[in-house]
Amino acid sequence: MAEMMFWEAVRRAHDEEMARDPMVICMGEDIGVAGGTYKATKGLYDKYGPERVIDTPISENGFTGLAIGASFIGVRPIVEIMSVNFAWLAMDQLFNSAAKVHYMSGGQLRAPVVVRSPGGTAHQLGAQHSARMEKVFMGIAGLRVVTPSNPRQAYGLLKSAVRCDDPVFINEHELMYNLKGEVPDEEYFMPLEGSEIAREGRDVTLFGYNISVHWALQAADVLAKHGIEAEVVDLFALNPIDREGIRQSVSKTHRAVIVEEAEPPVGVGSEVMAIINEECFFELDAPPVRVSAKNVPIPYNHKLEKAAIPSPDDVVRAVLKMFGK
Amino acid sequence: MNSSLKNTLSVESHKRLLREMLFARRFEERCYEAYVERKIGGFLHLYCGEEACAHGVIEAARPGHDYIITSYRDHIHAIKSGVDPKAVMAELFAKVTGTCKGLGGSMHIFGVDHRFMGGYALVGGPFPLAAGIAKGIKMKGGDEICICFLGDAANNQGTFHESLNMAALWELPVLYVCENNLYGIGTRIDRSTAVVDQYKRVSAYNIPSRQVDGQDIDVVYDAAVDAIEHVRSGKGPYFLELMTYRYRGHSMSDSNAYREKAEERRWGERDPVIILRDRLIEAGEMTLDDYKKLDHEILEQIEDEIIRFAEESPEPPLEMLEKYVLVENDPWVRGGAG
Numbered sequence: 001m002a003e004m005m006f007w008e009a010v011r012r013a014h015d016e017e018m019a020r021d022p023m024v025i026c027m028g029e030d031i032g033v034a035g036g037t038y039k040a041t042k043g044l045y046d047k048y049g050p051e052r053v054i055d056t057p058i059s060e061n062g063f064t065g066l067a068i069g070a071s072f073i074g075v076r077p078i079v080e081i082m083s084v085n086f087a088w089l090a091m092d093q094l095f096n097s098a099a100k101v102h103y104m105s106g107g108q109l110r111a112p113v114v115v116r117s118p119g120g121t122a123h124q125l126g127a128q129h130s131a132r133m134e135k136v137f138m139g140i141a142g143l144r145v146v147t148p149s150n151p152r153q154a155y156g157l158l159k160s161a162v163r164c165d166d167p168v169f170i171n172e173h174e175l176m177y178n179l180k181g182e183v184p185d186e187e188y189f190m191p192l193e194g195s196e197i198a199r200e201g202r203d204v205t206l207f208g209y210n211i212s213v214h215w216a217l218q219a220a221d222v223l224a225k226h227g228i229e230a231e232v233v234d235l236f237a238l239n240p241i242d243r244e245g246i247r248q249s250v251s252k253t254h255r256a257v258i259v260e261e262a263e264p265p266v267g268v269g270s271e272v273m274a275i276i277n278e279e280c281f282f283e284l285d286a287p288p289v290r291v292s293a294k295n296v297p298i299p300y301n302h303k304l305e306k307a308a309i310p311s312p313d314d315v316v317r318a319v320l321k322m323f324g325k
Numbered sequence: 326m327n328s329s330l331k332n333t334l335s336v337e338s339h340k341r342l343l344r345e346m347l348f349a350r351r352f353e354e355r356c357y358e359a360y361v362e363r364k365i366g367g368f369l370h371l372y373c374g375e376e377a378c379a380h381g382v383i384e385a386a387r388p389g390h391d392y393i394i395t396s397y398r399d400h401i402h403a404i405k406s407g408v409d410p411k412a413v414m415a416e417l418f419a420k421v422t423g424t425c426k427g428l429g430g431s432m433h434i435f436g437v438d439h440r441f442m443g444g445y446a447l448v449g450g451p452f453p454l455a456a457g458i459a460k461g462i463k464m465k466g467g468d469e470i471c472i473c474f475l476g477d478a479a480n481n482q483g484t485f486h487e488s489l490n491m492a493a494l495w496e497l498p499v500l501y502v503c504e505n506n507l508y509g510i511g512t513r514i515d516r517s518t519a520v521v522d523q524y525k526r527v528s529a530y531n532i533p534s535r536q537v538d539g540q541d542i543d544v545v546y547d548a549a550v551d552a553i554e555h556v557r558s559g560k561g562p563y564f565l566e567l568m569t570y571r572y573r574g575h576s577m578s579d580s581n582a583y584r585e586k587a588e589e590r591r592w593g594e595r596d597p598v599i600i601l602r603d604r605l606i607e608a609g610e611m612t613l614d615d616y617k618k619l620d621h622e623i624l625e626q627i628e629d630e631i632i633r634f635a636e637e638s639p640e641p642p643l644e645m646l647e648k649y650v651l652v653e654n655d656p657w658v659r660g661g662a663g
Binding site: 022023025051052054056057059061062063064065066067068069070071072073074075092093096097101102103104105106107108109110141142144156160161163164165166189190191192193240 | 392394423424425426427428429430433435436437438442443445446447450452453454455456457458459460461462463464465483484487488490491494495648649650651652655657658659660661
């Protein structure tokens, strides 16, 4: 088991899949000669050439649609959209073409395209470069959405996504590419559905995904000092989401806090709450709570930016309040 | 026939194409009736008046080998690509025997076995999909091409520019056919588009292009043979603009009140079916009675075979509602076969 950085894990998955299958290609802005903004495709241009590692024009909807069309006839494209803020422009092709073609063709066509894109609030990137879009993507029938929280998941999810016949959107995070973690030396495939228990506990479940798993884990450390054993559930799959995993953990702890980096409306938090209501309402000892971003465009000023996004302290406070402390 | 044409069709081909085009006309007119009878729901976009475009181009291509993709005005492109007209009509009737089992509808006819890659309902949506299919062809190394039929108004979408740029940049084997019927829904082209001649717009991407009469199938075929030869020989994309006219409104919900009757009459005098019919009659290969007999046979075939099949077919079962959202039993969803 070797330790590697998040970007190295993503790069390794690309490299292995491209070496295995000549129909696997990758495309996006600056991913070839420049090696990718976050180095996720570093060195692949020299190894696989310009026909398979494609520097695209800045035409997100166009090149995403091109990848989808190629996937209809056996190509397995991995598209990198440099930032999820730019993925808004590709939503027409992702939603109208990729997510629906299998259904509306009565099962004749498949769109096995992978689209990876980092979102999240990083360092003072301002309103138009700080979006968190997972809540938009996860609401679209026909599009799988996964979001890795560590290098092992980043590697294993991309490996499975490339081979899966459904379109898969992989929501990464701008701040996480240098995160270190252990990745198996041998090939490793993550399931594209389900959840993982990142920390076991019995008193309260903290649901997180992507970067908010780390906030939940930090909060759990603090809560342990207050005598509260928090369980942290990592929702690495957002569509379909793991209803059974949510039910099981809440049925054990009887309390739930959802930690999300995005604005509260129509998000992961509201979805998980709805599932708790539907699956295990009578297991609850307290009303579930969301710890979310403020419902604002992200400001440039650093102090305000920090205030817009939840922190581990916010999670701790929410849990202590739930326990009347 | 215009003696300047380089690529010509035989008398047998003319006779077959007349039958196919007349069939297309009667098929679409029968769809109109079925829509009024509420047998067909949703939106319905008819191809009447534009028959020479799809027939001339696909006649010059290799259906079943070349990939064809188009917009929501797709019934006739599907049929000319080899899709069974019974399955097309059954799809319009929302039956399980339809091309897409009743899940697609008029705007989403698919026939992947015939490499008819579908009708898409977002204006301009197929531009990048066609470029992507062409990218796949290039990677696989075959001599197929992709042919993308879209209307003139699609050229005002960003996908037009994004896709033509990439197709030219990467020399992709794609033929873009612009069926210029002069109207984007209800807005005349000169009121929506700064450059009315669509073939001129692609010069910005160094893509060779040509504008020809889309009502005369001999002219369409001649231009299409050259265009397809260009694309198939590996020289990159081509853009063929066909000047045509739709007899009916944009869709069935369109009152068609925005066009002048004089303009409709003028185009009606250049009917693609009648042009070919008269050409055969003038050549002594057919009489008016032969034509009437043919028409009668077609109407009977549509009624007795096609409509009956669509009427008598069952609707999809409710269990199908959630069947094709995601691919079933994909092992990689569980992280692999192991």
